[in-house]
Amino acid sequence: MDETVGPSEMIVxxxxxxxxxxxxxxxxxxxxxxxxxxxxxxIGWIHKGIEKILENKTYxxxxxxxxxxxxxxxxxxxxxxxxxxxxxxxxxxxERAQYIRVIMEELSRIQSHLLGMGEYAxxxxxxxxxMYTIRxxxxxxxxxDSVTGARITHSFLRYGGVKDxxxxxxxxDVKYVFGNLRKAIDNYEELYxxxxxxxxxxxxxxxxxxxxxxxxxxxxxxxxATGVDFDIRKDEPYLxxxxxxxxxxxxxxxxxxxxxxxxxxxxxxxxYIIEQCLDQIPDGPLFPEDTPxxxxxxxxxxxxxxxxxxxxxxRGEMGFYMVSDGSDRPYRVKIRGPVYPTLQALxxxxxxxxxxxxxxxxxxxxxxxSEVDR
Amino acid sequence: xxxxxQAEPEVVRYDDVPGVAxxxxxxxxxxxxxxxxxxxxNWGRKNSLWFMVNAMGCCGVELLATGMAHYDTDRFGIIPRxxxxxxDVMIISGYVTKKYLPALRRIWDQMPAPKWVICFGDCAIxxxxxxxxxxxxxxxxxxxxxxxxxxxxxxxxxxxxxxxxELQNKIxxxxxxxxxx
Amino acid sequence: MDANSIIASLAGxxxxxxxxxxxxxxxxxxxxxxxxxxVEICRYLKEDLSFGHLCCEFGxxxxxxxxxxxxxxxxxxxxxxxxxxxxxxxxxxPEIESVVPVYWNANWYERETYELFGVKYxxxxxxxxxxxxxxxxxxxxxxRDYEGFPNKTARNLV
Numbered sequence: 001m002d003e004t005v006g007p008s009e010m011i012v013x014x015x016x017x018x019x020x021x022x023x024x025x026x027x028x029x030x031x032x033x034x035x036x037x038x039x040x041x042x043i044g045w046i047h048k049g050i051e052k053i054l055e056n057k058t059y060x061x062x063x064x065x066x067x068x069x070x071x072x073x074x075x076x077x078x079x080x081x082x083x084x085x086x087x088x089x090x091x092x093x094x095e096r097a098q099y100i101r102v103i104m105e106e107l108s109r110i111q112s113h114l115l116g117m118g119e120y121a122x123x124x125x126x127x128x129x130x131m132y133t134i135r136x137x138x139x140x141x142x143x144x145d146s147v148t149g150a151r152i153t154h155s156f157l158r159y160g161g162v163k164d165x166x167x168x169x170x171x172x173d174v175k176y177v178f179g180n181l182r183k184a185i186d187n188y189e190e191l192y193x194x195x196x197x198x199x200x201x202x203x204x205x206x207x208x209x210x211x212x213x214x215x216x217x218x219x220x221x222x223x224x225a226t227g228v229d230f231d232i233r234k235d236e237p238y239l240x241x242x243x244x245x246x247x248x249x250x251x252x253x254x255x256x257x258x259x260x261x262x263x264x265x266x267x268x269x270x271x272y273i274i275e276q277c278l279d280q281i282p283d284g285p286l287f288p289e290d291t292p293x294x295x296x297x298x299x300x301x302x303x304x305x306x307x308x309x310x311x312x313x314x315r316g317e318m319g320f321y322m323v324s325d326g327s328d329r330p331y332r333v334k335i336r337g338p339v340y341p342t343l344q345a346l347x348x349x350x351x352x353x354x355x356x357x358x359x360x361x362x363x364x365x366x367x368x369x370s371e372v373d374r
Numbered sequence: 375x376x377x378x379x380q381a382e383p384e385v386v387r388y389d390d391v392p393g394v395a396x397x398x399x400x401x402x403x404x405x406x407x408x409x410x411x412x413x414x415x416n417w418g419r420k421n422s423l424w425f426m427v428n429a430m431g432c433c434g435v436e437l438l439a440t441g442m443a444h445y446d447t448d449r450f451g452i453i454p455r456x457x458x459x460x461x462d463v464m465i466i467s468g469y470v471t472k473k474y475l476p477a478l479r480r481i482w483d484q485m486p487a488p489k490w491v492i493c494f495g496d497c498a499i500x501x502x503x504x505x506x507x508x509x510x511x512x513x514x515x516x517x518x519x520x521x522x523x524x525x526x527x528x529x530x531x532x533x534x535x536x537x538x539x540e541l542q543n544k545i546x547x548x549x550x551x552x553x554x555x
Numbered sequence: 556m557d558a559n560s561i562i563a564s565l566a567g568x569x570x571x572x573x574x575x576x577x578x579x580x581x582x583x584x585x586x587x588x589x590x591x592x593x594v595e596i597c598r599y600l601k602e603d604l605s606f607g608h609l610c611c612e613f614g615x616x617x618x619x620x621x622x623x624x625x626x627x628x629x630x631x632x633x634x635x636x637x638x639x640x641x642x643x644x645x646x647x648x649p650e651i652e653s654v655v656p657v658y659w660n661a662n663w664y665e666r667e668t669y670e671l672f673g674v675k676y677x678x679x680x681x682x683x684x685x686x687x688x689x690x691x692x693x694x695x696x697x698x699r700d701y702e703g704f705p706n707k708t709a710r711n712l713v
Contacts, residue, residue, distance in 0.1 A: 044688075
C-alpha cells in the first residue's frame with residue numbers, strides 16, 4: 001500500500017487487537033471520506049515457527065504440534081500430516097479407523113462452522129446468535145470430547161489408525177445431539193432469512209465472482225459460494241469419502257450472505273455423512289496388524305521421498321508438503337493453509353467499500369490467524 | 375516539523391475550584407488500605423472482573439466459549455469486553471511473539487487501574503509446545519505482573535472460571551498485584 | 556487431460572528448460588525447471604494446461620549440495636493433477652524471477668520465502684518481511700544452519 005496520504009484521505013489501522021478478529025492481524029485501510037481506497041493486511045503477530053519446530057520433532061511428536069496450527073480444525077490438520085506420513089511409508093489404514101476419522105473430522109467441521117458463523121453474527125452486533133451457536137457447539141464439543149478426551153487439541157490420529165475406539169453409546173448420543181442441532185440450524189436459517197438488518201449488512205456485500213475467486217486462489221466456502229464445486233473430498237477423495245453419499249454445497253451469489261448459507265448447508269451435509277458412517281462402520285482393528293508401525297513404535301524411520309497430501313479443512317484446502325530423508329524426523333514440512341490465500345485476498349475485496357462493511361467482509365471469510373502465521 | 379513553533383495548549387487548573395483537593399502522592403490510597411473502606415472497595419472490584427477478549431491462540435477459543443451462554447460467567451460479574459479501556463483483567467491466552475509484545479504492552483497501558491493479568495495456558499506460562507521457537511518471547515511473568523496462572527494446553531473453561539475464583543480470593547486477601555497500579 | 560499428456564505437452568513446448576520430468580501417479584507429476592524461464596512456464600501452464608491454482612510455493616534448504624530448492628505446487632480447478640515444479644538455486648546468492656504476474660496469490664508465499672530462506676525475488680511488487688519483525692531480516696531462520704534454534708531462554712519449563 002502506498003503510504004502517502006492525499007487531501008481528505010487518512011489511514012486507519014484496525015488491529016492487531018480488535019473484536020473483529022479471532023486472532024491478531026492488522027488491517028491498514030486508507031480511507032477517502034468513508035470509502036476504502038486501498039488496504040493492506042499485516043500478519044505474523046502470532047508466528048510460532050511451526051515448520052522449524054516440526055523439523056526437529058519425531059513423526060509422533062509432530063502430531064501434537066500440528067494440532068495447534070489451527071485451533072478450530074485440529075483433526076483435519078492431523079489428517080493432512082498423518083496422511084503424508086502414511087503415503088510416504090505406504091501404510092494402509094484399517095477400514096474401521098478410516099470411518100472413525102471421517103466421523104471425527106466431520107464433527108470438527110460442524111463445531112468450526114458453528115463458532116465461525118456465530119462469531120460472524122456478533123461482528124454485526126447480533127450477539128444473541130453467538131450465544132445460540134455456542135450453546136449448540138458445546139453439545140458437539142462434548143461428543144468430540146467423549147471420543148478424543150480433549151476439547152480443542154486432540155492428538156487423536158496416529159499413522160496407521162486412531163488412538164481410541166468410539167465409546168459405548170456413542171451412536172445414541174449422536175442421534176440425540178443431531179436431533180437438536182437440525183432444529184437449531186433450521187432456526188438459524190430462518191433468522192438469517194427473515195432479519196432485515198442482517199440482510200442489509202450481508203446481501204450484495206463483498207461480492208466475489210468465480211473467475212476472480214479462482215484468480216485470487218481462494219478455496220473453501222468463499223469459493224463454493226461463487227458456484228465453483230471445488231471440494232477435495234470429491235476431487236481427490238481420501239479416507240472413505242468415495243463410498244459415502246454427499247453433495248458439495250454451492251451458492252451462486254458469491255456475497256457474504258451466500259458464504260454463511262454455504263456453511264449452514266455444509267453442517268447439514270456433515271451430519272448426513274456422520275449418520276451414514278455410523279450405519280456402515282465395520283468391526284475390526286484400529287491399527288494395521290502386520291506392519292512395524294503400530295501403536296507401540298514411537299520412533300519410526302520412513303523411507304525418503306517427497307509427498308503432497310491435501311484434505312478439505314472447514315475453511316478450504318489444507319495441504320502438507322513433506323520431504324523425508326530417511327531419518328526419524330521430517331527434513332522439511334510445508335503447511336499450506338486455506339486461510340492464507342483468503343486473507344491475502346482481502347485488499348482487492350475491500351476496495352471501494354464503506355468502512356462499516358470492512359468487518360462484515362473480513363469476518364465472513366472465517367479467518368483463523370493462527371494457521372496463517374503458523 | 376521541529377522548527378515550526380507549536381502553541382502551548384492552555385492548561386486548565388482546578389486549584390481554585392472549591393471542594394477539590396489535588397494530590398500527587400498515594401497518601402490517601404495508602405491510608406484507605408488500612409481501613410475497612412478497602413474491604414468494601416475490594417468486594418466491589420472482585421465481583422465485576424471484566425476481561426478483555428484478546429484471543430491469541432488455541433486458548434482464545436476456550437476464552438470465547440467461557441464468556442458465552444453455556445458457562446455463563448456473567449453471573450459472577452465476569453463479562454467479556456472488546457476494548458482494553460473497558461476491561462479490568464487482561465488474559466494472555468497464547469504465545470507472545472517478538473512482534474506482538476509491543477502491541478500487548480500497549481494494550482496493558484491502555485487499561486485503567488486497578489487491573490490484573492491472568493496467564494491462560496502453557497504457552498503464556500512457559501512457552502508450551504513452542505518453548506524453543508525462534509520467534510516467541512518466553513518468561514512472560516518478567517514483563518507483566520501476573521496474578522494467576524491457569525495451566526493446561528489448552529485449559530478447559532472450568533479451569534478459567536477456577537482461575538477467576540483464585541483471583542477473587544487474592545483480591546479479598548489483599549494479596550493481589552493489580553491494585554498497586 | 557491426464558498426467559502423461561501434460562508432461563509430454565510441457566516437455567514439447569520447453570525442451571531446454573524442463574528436465575527430470577516424472578509421473579509419480581495418476582494425479583501427481585513432478586519436474587525440474589531452469590530458474591531463468593520459470594515465469595514463461597507458469598504462464599503456459601496457466602493458460603494452456605489449465606493449471607490455474609497455485610497451491611503453494613516455498614523453499615527447501617540443502618546445505619550439503621549447497622543449493623536451495625524453490626518448489627511450486629500447482630493444481631487445477633478442472634482436472635485433479637498436481638504438478639510439483641522445482642527450481643534449483645545456488646545457496647550463496649539465490650535469485651529467481653517472481654511469478655506474481657501469473658499467479659496473484661504467490662505474493663505472500665514469495666515474501667515469506669524471502670524472509671525465511673533469503674531467496675531474492677526479482678520484479679516482485681512489494682518484497683518486504685511478512686511474518687517476522689523487521690529486525691530479524693537477514694537471519695533466514697528456516698535454513699538448516701540457523702543458530703537461533705532451539706531457543707534456550709525459557710525458564711519455567713517443567
